[in-house]
Structures are given as structure tokens and as C-alpha cells.
Amino acid sequence: MGSNYSTLSKIPNVDDLMQETGFTPAHIVRLYDRFNALDKDKKGHLSPQDFESIKELAMNPIGDRIIGAFFTPGQEVVDFHSFVRILAHFRPVDKNRPRDPNTPEPVNSRTSKLRFAFQLYDQDKDGKISRAELLQVLRSMMEMQVTEEQLESIADRTIQEADLDGDSTISFDEFRKSLEKVNIDHKMSSRFLR
Amino acid sequence: MSRLVFFTQTYSSMPCRALPRMAAGLNSVSERGLLLLLVMMFLASTVLPIGAASSPEMTTRNVKGGHDLHQEPHGSGHHNYTKKAFPVLSLDYSHVRIPFEISLWVLLASLMKLGFHLIPRLSSIVPESCLLIVVGLLVGGLIKVVGEDPPVLDSQLFFLCLLPPIILDAGYFLPIRPFTENVGTILMFAVVGTLWNAFFVGGLLYAVCQIEGTNLANVDLLACLLFGSIISAVDPVAVLAVFEEIHINELLHILVFGESLLNDAVTVVLYHLFEEYAGVGSVSVADVCLGVISFLVVALGGILVGTIYGVLAAFTSRFTSHTRVIEPLFVFVYSYMAYLSAEVFHLSGIMALIACGAVMRPYVEANISHKSHTTIKYFLKMWSSVSETLIFIFLGVSTVAGPHSWDWTFVTVTVILCLVARVLGVVGLTYIINKFRIVKLTTKDQFIVAYGGLRGAIAFSLGYLLDRVQFPKRDLFLTAIITVIFFTVFVQGMTIRPLVDLLAVKKKQETKRSINEEIHTQFLDHLLTGIEDICGHYGHHHWKDKLNRFNKKYVKKCLIAGERSKEPQLIAFYHKMEMKQAIELVESGGGVKLPSAVPSTVSMQNIQPKKSPPPAYERALPQISQGREEEIRNILRTNLQKTRQRLRSYNRHTLVA
Numbered sequence: 122m123g124s125n126y127s128t129l130s131k132i133p134n135v136d137d138l139m140q141e142t143g144f145t146p147a148h149i150v151r152l153y154d155r156f157n158a159l160d161k162d163k164k165g166h167l168s169p170q171d172f173e174s175i176k177e178l179a180m181n182p183i184g185d186r187i188i189g190a191f192f193t194p195g196q197e198v199v200d201f202h203s204f205v206r207i208l209a210h211f212r213p214v215d216k217n218r219p220r221d222p223n224t225p226e227p228v229n230s231r232t233s234k235l236r237f238a239f240q241l242y243d244q245d246k247d248g249k250i251s252r253a254e255l256l257q258v259l260r261s262m263m264e265m266q267v268t269e270e271q272l273e274s275i276a277d278r279t280i281q282e283a284d285l286d287g288d289s290t291i292s293f294d295e296f297r298k299s300l301e302k303v304n305i306d307h308k309m310s311s312r313f314l315r
Numbered sequence: 316m317s318r319l320v321f322f323t324q325t326y327s328s329m330p331c332r333a334l335p336r337m338a339a340g341l342n343s344v345s346e347r348g349l350l351l352l353l354v355m356m357f358l359a360s361t362v363l364p365i366g367a368a369s370s371p372e373m374t375t376r377n378v379k380g381g382h383d384l385h386q387e388p389h390g391s392g393h394h395n396y397t398k399k400a401f402p403v404l405s406l407d408y409s410h411v412r413i414p415f416e417i418s419l420w421v422l423l424a425s426l427m428k429l430g431f432h433l434i435p436r437l438s439s440i441v442p443e444s445c446l447l448i449v450v451g452l453l454v455g456g457l458i459k460v461v462g463e464d465p466p467v468l469d470s471q472l473f474f475l476c477l478l479p480p481i482i483l484d485a486g487y488f489l490p491i492r493p494f495t496e497n498v499g500t501i502l503m504f505a506v507v508g509t510l511w512n513a514f515f516v517g518g519l520l521y522a523v524c525q526i527e528g529t530n531l532a533n534v535d536l537l538a539c540l541l542f543g544s545i546i547s548a549v550d551p552v553a554v555l556a557v558f559e560e561i562h563i564n565e566l567l568h569i570l571v572f573g574e575s576l577l578n579d580a581v582t583v584v585l586y587h588l589f590e591e592y593a594g595v596g597s598v599s600v601a602d603v604c605l606g607v608i609s610f611l612v613v614a615l616g617g618i619l620v621g622t623i624y625g626v627l628a629a630f631t632s633r634f635t636s637h638t639r640v641i642e643p644l645f646v647f648v649y650s651y652m653a654y655l656s657a658e659v660f661h662l663s664g665i666m667a668l669i670a671c672g673a674v675m676r677p678y679v680e681a682n683i684s685h686k687s688h689t690t691i692k693y694f695l696k697m698w699s700s701v702s703e704t705l706i707f708i709f710l711g712v713s714t715v716a717g718p719h720s721w722d723w724t725f726v727t728v729t730v731i732l733c734l735v736a737r738v739l740g741v742v743g744l745t746y747i748i749n750k751f752r753i754v755k756l757t758t759k760d761q762f763i764v765a766y767g768g769l770r771g772a773i774a775f776s777l778g779y780l781l782d783r784v785q786f787p788k789r790d791l792f793l794t795a796i797i798t799v800i801f802f803t804v805f806v807q808g809m810t811i812r813p814l815v816d817l818l819a820v821k822k823k824q825e826t827k828r829s830i831n832e833e834i835h836t837q838f839l840d841h842l843l844t845g846i847e848d849i850c851g852h853y854g855h856h857h858w859k860d861k862l863n864r865f866n867k868k869y870v871k872k873c874l875i876a877g878e879r880s881k882e883p884q885l886i887a888f889y890h891k892m893e894m895k896q897a898i899e900l901v902e903s904g905g906g907v908k909l910p911s912a913v914p915s916t917v918s919m920q921n922i923q924p925k926k927s928p929p930p931a932y933e934r935a936l937p938q939i940s941q942g943r944e945e946e947i948r949n950i951l952r953t954n955l956q957k958t959r960q961r962l963r964s965y966n967r968h969t970l971v972a
Contacts, residue, residue, distance in 0.1 A: 155851050177848040177857070180864075183838065187845040211846055213753050238839060262837060263883055275830065275889050283831050299831035302824065307496075307754050308839050313852035 128153060138202060142209035142228055148314065152208065156201050166198040167191075182261045186241050194246075210237045213310040234309040235300065239293050249290035252276055423454070424704040442808045444556040444707050448801070451711015458712070465716040468709040470776040474658075477702045478773070481552055482665050483650050484699035485576065486672030487691075493569045495859075500748050500756075501570060504764070505577035508740045509547050513585055515736040516729070517543025523728050534788055537593040542792050544585035545778050546733060546799055550771030551575040551665070552703055553800075557769060557808045564821040567760060571767040579665040580614035586777060587661065593785065617663035621670025624653035628671070629678035629874040636876065642687035643694060646679060678874040681882075706772045713775070714797050720790035729795045730802050733770075741765040759818050766811055769803040770796075833888050901947055 128150050129135050139149060157163075159171045172188040173179060181187070191199045191207050212229040226233055242250045242258055255276045263272065283291050283299040291299075408415070427450050431438050437446070458465040494501070517540035524534045554575045558568055588606045592598050628649035635642045650671045657667035680688060741764050749755045756764075778796045781789045815822075844856040 152850070158851070159849075172849070175848050178845055181841055181845045181848070183841045184845055187842060187849070208846070208850065211843070238835075238842065241842065242838075258838065259834070259885075262834075262841070263885065266883055267886055271886065271889075275834075275885070278889070278892075279830050279834060282829055296835075299829065300835055303832055303836060304754065308836065309843065310753050311843060311847055311850065311852065311854060311856075312753060313847065313850055313854055 132201065134202070138205055142205055143212060143215070144205065144209065144314070149205065152205055153201065156204055164198075166200045167204065168198055182264060183241065183258070186244070189244075190237070190241055207237075208314060210234055211309060211311045212314045213312070214306045229310075231305050232297070234305055235297050236293065238309065239296050242296075249288075249292050250296065251290045252280060255279060255291070420705065420708075421701060424701055424708055427708070428700070428704055440809070442557050442560055442804075442812075444553065444703075445805050445808055447704055447707035448711040448714075448804065451708040451713075452715060453711075454708065455712035455715030459715055465712050466709075467716045468706075468713045468772065468776065468779070470780045473706070473709075473772060473776045474664075475655075477706050478552070479651060479654050479664075479668060480695065480698035480702045481555070482576070482654075482668045483647075483672055484695040485551065485555065485572070486669035487646075487650075487676055487695060489669065489673050490565065490569065491673060493565050494573055497566065497569060497573070500752065501573035501577060503744055503748055504570065504574040504741070506581055508574065508744055509549075509578040509581045510585075511740045511743075512547030512733075512736045513540065513544040513581075515543070515739070516547055516732045517541070519732055520725075520728060523724070535593075537589055537598070538786055538788060541586065541589035541593055541781075541786075542778075542795070544582060544589060545774050545792075546729065546770060546796060547736070548578050548582040548770070548774065549575040549768045550773050552706055552773070553769035553771030553804055553808075554767060556703055556707070557804075557811060558767065561812050561815050562823045563763065563815060564823055566754075567763050567767075567820070568823070570760075570764055576665060576669055580610060580617065580663040582773075582777070583661070583663055584610045584613050590781075613661070613663050614666060616660065617657045617666035618670045620657045620660075620662060621653045621667035621672075622674050624649045624656070624667075625671040625674030626874070628675040629682075632675075632679045632682040633874060633876045635683065639684045639687055642683045643690045646675065646691055647694070649675070678871070681875045710772055710775060710797075710800065714801075717793055717797075718790050719794045720788075721794055722791055725791060726795045726798050730799055733799055733803075737768045738765045741768075759820055762818070763811075763815070763820055766807055766814065769807060770800050771804070772800075775800060828888075830889060830892060833885060837885065897947065897950075 129146055132138070132149065132153060135146075135149060138144070139146065144152070156167070159175070160167055161171060161174070169188055169192070172191070178184040178187070191203065193203070206228065209228040210233060214229055214231060215227070239250070240246070242254055244254060244257075256272060259272050259276060280289055280291060283295050285295055285298070286292070424447075427447060428443075431443060431446055455465045517536075520543065521534070521536045521539040524539065549571070551572065554571055558571065584606060588598075588602070588609070592602060628645055631645050631649070632642060635645070650668060653667045653671040654664045657664040683691075741761050745756050745761050745764075774796050775793070778789070778793050781792065783789050786792070840856065840860070844860045847854045847857050
């Protein structure tokens with residue numbers, strides 16, 4: 122425990138971070154160790170190359186999108202706070218949270234998780250998933266084993282199913298509605314980050 | 316007591332699909348009454364030959380003996396020259412006796428199933444298993460009244476013929492995703508829960524037996540523990556029979572059902588352990604350690620045997636493209652061999668069968684023809700249905716037949732202890748399990764899991780196998796087992812449906828998966844795997860992803876023939892959806908405007924119009940011409956050979972995917 126406290130004291134604004142994300146001190150320490158392990162040049166922040174060096178991530182079909190999600194547009198590096206804030210999305214949901222309309226939505230609620238996933242689809246950040254964006258996702262997931270024609274019909278079918286207002290794109294609400302039967306709490310939570 | 320051999324070529328029952336049509340046809344009360352009367356008369360007429368045939372006074376011959384009898388008249392005819400009149404019509408029942416009896420029993424079981432569905436009110440209140448036991452009681456009573464000895468459920472017959480079809484059906488159609496997501500919970504309930512039940516019931520029963528006043532003092536500890544281990548296992552047949560009818564949500568279904576399947580290993584080890592040492596009278600620490608090792612061997616060995624046979628079956632199916640007709644046979648025979656091979660080494664046959672079915676299914680389904688797939692599905696459902704019916708009827712008959720030794724104290728204490736042990740076990744284990752689960756189990760869930768712990772024919776058969784000399788209290792045990800089975804099946808089975816409604820437990824979701832869900836869940840799987848890699852944590856998603864990669868790279872290439880080894884899951888899913896929609900289109904008489912170009916390619920995409928409105932809207936639509944419809948039918952026919960069905964939900968009584 123002693124080493125924990127000494128590590129915690131090295132991180133600036135650690136109390137605000139814990140308040141905001143809901144992580145326990147033990148978790149923050151673990152994530153800090155991981156952050157330092159990834160930061161090979163000991164710069165104090167992570168660049169895209171550090172993420173790319175994780176070899177399993179390189180094999181992931183949407184690996185580059187995930188890496189992109191850590192970097193806010195315009196920024197070239199990720200500091201520890203942003204790192205933890207993004208990972209906080211994947212904490213399991215607190216079922217016993219009091220529903221207070223005044224406090225902002227916590228980072229690991231169902232809606233926030235869905236919004237994070239939505240942003241991974243929506244690369245140009247216009248708030249809608251267009252047909253082209255969907256095609257890109259399908260192409261990267263299928264790993265070039267299907268014809269373009271098949272991909273296009275799947276994309277068309279997907280949009281047709283989900284699109285309720287008829288604008289041939291999927292908005293966030295339509296996205297959320299199409300996933301209402303899926304247990305997002307289970308699917309988008311990592312036990313490691315409890 | 317006659318030994319019956321299961322005769323697999325008796326196709327005496329109509330598939331369940333025909334039932335609604337038939338019931339609809341018999342609208343008037345008089346017609347229904349007439350059919351019921353016919354069934355009853357047939358019943359009465361079949362019981363008498365069975366009773367007469369099963370009596371021990373008749374010479375119990377097996378088929379070989381029958382042949383001998385057949386040869387004799389010929390032989391004597393040669394040497395004996397007195398001329399008799401040529402027999403125009405003669406009666407020789409003895410040489411067809413065994414197949415005849417088997418067919419009669421199977422026919423009886425199937426007619427009973429038919430009969431229940433004709434009385435709709437009854438089948439909605441009382442679960443089928445209860446009705447079948449009652450029928451068994453009636454038949455047993457009838458046989459006894461006639462004066463013959465009713466047959467008892469032979470353990471050999473049960474374990475080798477009646478149980479495997481049900482387990483194979485369950486294993487082949489096991490919903491893999493919910494099972495693997497909850498495998499930790501299921502194992503906890505199956506292993507720790509069953510151990511707790513066995514020791515709690517056995518130990519306390521022994522304590523009760525030692526109390527003054529009951530004349531049970533000579534029941535020793537090991538016999539009680541053996542009894543406890545027999546009675547503590549949740550029975551898959553009973554659980555399936557009851558849970559299938561209440562359509563409970565997927566999680567609870569897989570928890571109780573998975574537990575009933577996986578506790579077989581524990582039951583086997585405990586049973587053999589206590590049976591071995593009950594004669595000696597004491598169990599040392601070394602024996603306990605050996606027991607633990609034995610458990611691991613039994614469980615893992617069973618799974619290994621099943622996997623080997625499953626891989627063999629998948630590999631064989633790769634080469635069956637020229638002999639499509641015998642494809643289903645490979646599935647059945649390999650699975651049955653897996654079961655028997657496991658039984659040779661006293662490994663867990665049930666786990667072998669489940670492993671075999673679950674392992675071979677994705678590869679076999681990619682290789683075999685559409686018709687073979689349908690054949691396998693129908694045969695498995697038919698066999699398991701008939702088996703289940705026969706098991707329950709035989710339970711009823713055995714109750715009337717078996718020697719009973721009733722002791723109020725023992726039996727009531729057993730029933731109460733079973734209930735208490737189950738409740739305590741579930742509550743205690745859930746408390747521990749919830750610390751590790753992301754989606755916790757609520758009190759309602761715990762109640763259903765505890766209430767769904769039904770005992771059934773496996774307990775009875777294990778009890779029946781006990782040696783009468785070694786266990787003088789065998790009859791007492793059997794009576795207690797039967798009472799517990801009756802209690803759980805009747806009381807718990809009948810009341811679970813209203814309780815589920817009362818507690819508003821979530822029911823099974825009937826709607827099918829949309830393509831959006833499929834795409835997004837795959838996407839989220841990749842996302843979570845990526846996040847876990849970033850955290851440096853090798854969790855659930857990481858290993859699942861690794862397994863999928865290994866599967867795609869090596870295993871699929873070996874076990875799936877031709878081009879299909881490279882087809883991604885999403886494409887198969889998409890094709891299936893398109894096929895369904897096209898079939899609905901044709902069945903509704905055609906109503907959507909098709910593009911004017913004649914579809915020249917065989918792919919389904921061209922049939923679907925590019926900008927059709929959502930199917931929820933109703934509008935007046937033009938009819939398509941006869942020629943257009945013919946084109947669609949041709950395309951459907953050719954495409955039906957190529958697509959594969961993926962069963963999503965598993966239901967006994969309707970064979971809908």
C-alpha cells in the first residue's frame with residue numbers, strides 16, 4: 122500500500138481524476154503503470170507510435186480507429202488524464218447510481234458508452250453515420266473476403282433497417298434504438314476496470 | 316423382467332408440425348371424443364399383450380433363443396413322419412416378441428403425446444411430464460390389475476438407449492454464446508452446488524436416522540452419503556421438459572440447464588466413490604484426494620473424448636459431397652460412439668456427448684446439404700421427444716411395479732432436506748458469484764434457479780443400480796427417490812409457470828436478430844478486444860479473439876470443404892436474412908414492385924429493390940405477374956441449396972429456426 126500512495130502522489134490532480142471517472146486508487150495506479158510501460162521514451166505522454174507498438178492492436182480490424190479515439194482532433198499526444206478518461210467509458214455500470222438530473226451523466230453510463238462507439242463509426246464527426254462511413258467499417262471488418270457488391274447490399278440493408286427518419290444516414294438516436302435489445306452494460310464493460 | 320432393446324427404425328409418431336393442422340380439422344366435439352375413445356381402446360388392447368408378454372411365466376428368450384425354437388419344428392419335422400395338416404394360419408408370437416413390445420411402447424408414448432395436444436386447456440395448466448407420469452401410473456396399474464408384473468425402467472436401457480438422444484439434441488443445439496458467457500457461474504452451481512447438496516442431505520439424513528424412535532439406526536453414514544449424492548443432481552431431462560414450456564429468458568434457462576448437464580461428472584465420481592467404499596465402511600483422506608483427481612479426469616476426459624469424435628465427424632463430413640444421403644448418419648453414429656467410448660472408461664458420457672455435438676456443429680453445418688441439415692434436426696427432435704415421453708411413462712410404471720418400503724420419517728425428511736439444501740446452496744453461491752459477475756443475479760433469478768432444480772429419471776436409475784445385498788435399505792432409498800422426483804416434477808413443475816408470471820420474470824425475447832445488431836455487436840467485440848489490449852489485460856475478449864483467429868486460420872481450413880471455409884459469419888447471416896425475406900415475399904403472393912430488369916445473376920441482391928420503404932408500412936401493392944413469380948421461385952430453389960440455416964433458439968415443440 123505504501124508504494125501505491127507514493128505513486129499516486131506523483132500524478133497531478135489525482136483526486137479530481139478519481140472523482141470524475143469513478144476509478145479507485147488501485148486502478149489509477151495500475152493504469153499509471155501501464156501508461157508508463159507504453160511510454161517507452163519516457164516523454165510523459167503517448168504518441169500514436171506508442172499505441173501502434175502494441176502488436177495485438179495492429180491485428181485488430183478497427184485498431185486504427187480505436188487509437189484515433191484517444192487523440193482529440195488537433196492534438197498529437199495523449200496525457201495520462203485523457204488516457205484514463207477514455208478508458209473510464211469501459212467501467213461497468215453502477216446500477217445503484219441515484220438518478221439525479223442535476224449531476225452530469227457519468228462517463229460509464231449506457232448512453233456515454235454508446236456515444237463513444239458511435240463516434241468510432243462517425244469519423245467526420247457530423248453526428249450521422251453515412252453510407253460511405255458504414256462501408257468503410259464493413260470493409261475493414263470483413264478483411265477483404267467479400268465482393269464490393271455484397272458489401273454495398275449489406276450496407277444498404279443496414280441503413281434501411283435502422284433509418285427511421287428517411288435521410289439515408291444513421292443518427293445517434295437511430296443507432297441507440299437499433300441496439301436497444303443488446304445488453305450494452307455487459308458488452309461494453311471490461312472486468313479489469315471495475 | 317423383460318429386457319427391452321431400443322428399436323430405432325420405428326417411425327411411429329408424426330412430427331409436431333402436423334399437430335395444429337390435425338387439431339384444426341377435428342373441430343367438433345364429437346370427432347374429438349371419438350378419437351379419444353379410439354386412443355383409449357387401443358391403449359386397452361395394447362396393454363393386455365404387453366402384460367401377458369412381460370410376465371415372467373412366459374419363457375424369457377432373447378432373439379437367439381427365438382431362432383432355436385424356430386429351428387426345432389423343422390428339425391423334428393424331418394425325423395418325425397406322422398403327417399399333420401398343413402397349417403394355413405399359425406400364431407408364433409415368441410419370435411417377434413421383443414421388437415413387437417418395443418414398437419407398442421413407442422406407439423403408446425406417441426399416441427399419448429397426440430392425445431394431450433387435443434385437450435388444449437389441460438396442456439396449458441399441467442406440464443407434459445406430469446401427464447406422462449400419470450399415464451405411466453395408469454398403465455402400470457392396468458398391468459397389475461390384469462395380474463402380470465409391470466416392467467421396471469431398466470437402467471441399462473435407460474443409460475444406453477433413452478438418455479443419449481435427449482443429451483445429443485441438447486448438445487447439438489446448445490446456444491454457445493450464452494453458455495460460454497456464463498460458464499463460470501454454471502460450473503460453480505454444477506460442481507460446488509451439487510457437492511454441497513450431496514453432503515448436506517447425506518449428513519443430516521444420517522443424523523436424523525441416529526435419533527431414537529425411528530427404526531433406521533442401521534443406515535450407516537456412507538450409505539446415506541451415497542443416497543445424498545444420487546438425489547442431489549439436477550436432472551436435465553426433467554429441466555428440459557418443464558423449462559421448454561415456460562419460455563423463460565435465455566440467461567436463466569442456460570444457467571439451470573447448463574448446471575443439469577455439467578453436474579453429471581460430479582454425480583458419477585461421488586456415486587462410484589461412495590459405492591466403492593460403502594462396503595469397506597470408511598473413507599480415508601487419500602481416498603478423498605483420489606476422488607478429486609478422479610473428478611478432473613472424468614470431466615476433462617469426457618470432454619476430450621467428445622471433442623475428438625466431434626473433430627472426426629467434422630472431418631468426415633468434408634468428404635460427403637457425393638454421398639449426401641448418409642450424412643446425418645455420421646453425425647448420429649459418431650456422437651453415440653463418443654458417448655459409449657466415454658462410458659467404457661467410466662468417464663462422463665453426458666459431457667462427451669455435449670462436447671461432441673457442440674464442437675462438430677459449426678463445421679458439419681457448413682459442409683452438409685440443406686436437406687441433410689433438416690433431416691438431422693428432425694431426427695434429433697423426434698428421437699429426443701420420444702425418449703423423453705418413454706422415460707416419464709416408464710417412471711410411472713416403475714412406481715407401480717417396484718418393491719416399496721415406505722418410512723414416513725425418512726421420506727419426508729429427505730424431501731424437506733432437498734428443498735432446504737437447494738435454496739441455501741443457490742443463495743450462498745450467488746452471493747459469491749455476484750462478486751465476479753458484471754451482470755448480477757437478482758433475487759428473482761435466484762428463486763427461479765433454486766425452484767428449477769428438478770430431479771428425474773437419472774436419480775431413479777442410479778438408485779436402481781444399487782446392489783441389493785450391499786445396500787439392504789435399497790428399497791427404502793428407491794421409494795424416497797421416487798417421492799422426491801414426484802414432488803419436484805408435480806409440485807414444482809406445475810407451479811413454476813404461474814410463479815414465473817406472478818414474479819414477472821423476463822421471458823424469452825421472440826424477435827429475431829437484425830443485421831444492425833449483428834454488425835454492431837461484432838464491432839463492439841473488436842472494440843473491447845482493442846481496449847483490453849491497450850490496458851494490457853488478457854481478459855475474456857482477448858482469449859475469444861485469439862480462439863476465433865485460430866479457428867479461422869487453421870481449423871476451418873481443415874474441416875470445411877471448399878470455398879465455404881473462407882466465408883465470414885456476417886455474410887452467412889446476411890444471406891439467411893435475405894432468403895427469409897424472399898420466401899415471405901413469395902408466400903404473401905408477391906406485393907413489392909420489382910425492378911424491371913430481369914435478374915440474370917443468381918445472387919439475391921438483385922431481387923431486393925434499392926429504395927423500398929420499411930416493411931412495417933402497409934400499402935396497396937400491385938400483384939406481380941406469373942412469369943416474375945416463376946423467376947423468383949427458380950432463384951429461390953437454386954439458392955436454397957447454398958445457404959445454411961443457423962439455429963438461434965432451441966425449442967422442443969416447434970422446429971422453427
